[in-house]
Amino acid sequence: MDRKQNLYRNETFSFVNPWIRYFLFFFSFLFWAFSLLIVAIGVYAKVQKATDTVRDTFLIDPAVILIVVGVVMFFITFCGCIGALRENIHLLKTFSFTLTFVFLTQLAISIMGFFYSDQTRGALGKFVKKAIVHYRDDLDLQNLMDYIQKEFKCCGWNNYTDWSWNLYFNCTHENPSKERCAVPYSCCTPVPGETVVNTMCGFGVQTQKYLEANKLIFPVGCADKAVLWIESHLLLVGALALGLALPQIAGIVLSQILISQIQDEITSVL
Numbered sequence: 001m002d003r004k005q006n007l008y009r010n011e012t013f014s015f016v017n018p019w020i021r022y023f024l025f026f027f028s029f030l031f032w033a034f035s036l037l038i039v040a041i042g043v044y045a046k047v048q049k050a051t052d053t054v055r056d057t058f059l060i061d062p063a064v065i066l067i068v069v070g071v072v073m074f075f076i077t078f079c080g081c082i083g084a085l086r087e088n089i090h091l092l093k094t095f096s097f098t099l100t101f102v103f104l105t106q107l108a109i110s111i112m113g114f115f116y117s118d119q120t121r122g123a124l125g126k127f128v129k130k131a132i133v134h135y136r137d138d139l140d141l142q143n144l145m146d147y148i149q150k151e152f153k154c155c156g157w158n159n160y161t162d163w164s165w166n167l168y169f170n171c172t173h174e175n176p177s178k179e180r181c182a183v184p185y186s187c188c189t190p191v192p193g194e195t196v197v198n199t200m201c202g203f204g205v206q207t208q209k210y211l212e213a214n215k216l217i218f219p220v221g222c223a224d225k226a227v228l229w230i231e232s233h234l235l236l237v238g239a240l241a242l243g244l245a246l247p248q249i250a251g252i253v254l255s256q257i258l259i260s261q262i263q264d265e266i267t268s269v270l
């Protein structure tokens with residue numbers, strides 16, 4: 001083959017599929033932009049937050065988790081984006097490798113969480129206990145607990161007597177609080193036709209037996225309700241897991257294809 005022919009061939013034929021290349025580019029670009037958004041939300045939450053009870057409750061500040069996840073995602077998607085655009089094998093390999101690592105880590109954590117479900121429940125219980133203890137100290141924790149109890153129609157972690165963990169609701173005789181033996185009104189079953197919420201509906205509930213409490217509040221603890229919720233929403237949980245896994249698997253497969261195509265291209269030119 002003479003030189004002219006060789007050049008001509010390279011101009012019209014390429015081993016690199018432009019569809020795969022541009023798809024990987026746009027796809028990485030989308031998640032790259034998304035990672036900036038995550039970092040921005042994390043930074044905003046960090047700046048807004050005056051007290052540190054939330055951080056103490058969750059061991060690590062949720063805002064810091066957002067920032068770290070965002071920054072890691074930023075670097076990974078940046079490699080995919082520029083790697084695909086410039087057909088850079090080093091960047092594509094970095095992208096593929098780190099994405100595989102992140103994917104396998106998530107998979108391992110999910111599998112452990114599933115097989116060690118008792119430990120998972122115990123760890124979650126610790127968080128909820130701290131949220132109950134600090135319910136009155138931190139508005140975010142208060143909103144979180146109220147949201148969980150209303151949404152899942154539950155009260156406390158094991159049951160409604162867990163509210164004794166909190167100084168204000170503690171049910172010992174010596175407790176001078178006017179909310180002694182109460183539960184927050186987010187535990188209360190809504191009364192049909194009631195326009196103004198009775199914020200005192202949970203008063204004295206902790207002294208009542210299950211069957212009496214049943215009439216006023218959600219008597220089941222949030223731990224049992226969470227298990228029931230997952231069992232009745234298995235399809236949704238599976239779809240969410242797939243929604244998280246599929247883009248990662250697609251990224252890994254597409255970048256591997258692109259890497260091998262670029263390598264074919266390089267050997268054909270040599």
Ligand SMILES: *[C@@H]1O[C@H](CO)[C@@H](O)[C@H](O)[C@H]1NC(C)=O
Binds near residue numbers: 158159160161209210
């Ligand atoms: C609530 O849970 C605690 C601890 O699991 C248990 O000792 C208590 O008997 C329960 N109370 C009711 C009313 O179910």
Ligand SMILES: *[C@@H]1O[C@H](CO)[C@@H](O)[C@H](O)[C@H]1NC(C)=O
Binds near residue numbers: 164
């Ligand atoms: C309620 O307060 C008393 C006295 O401070 C304490 O001994 C008890 O452990 C508290 N109850 C719970 C469930 O934490």
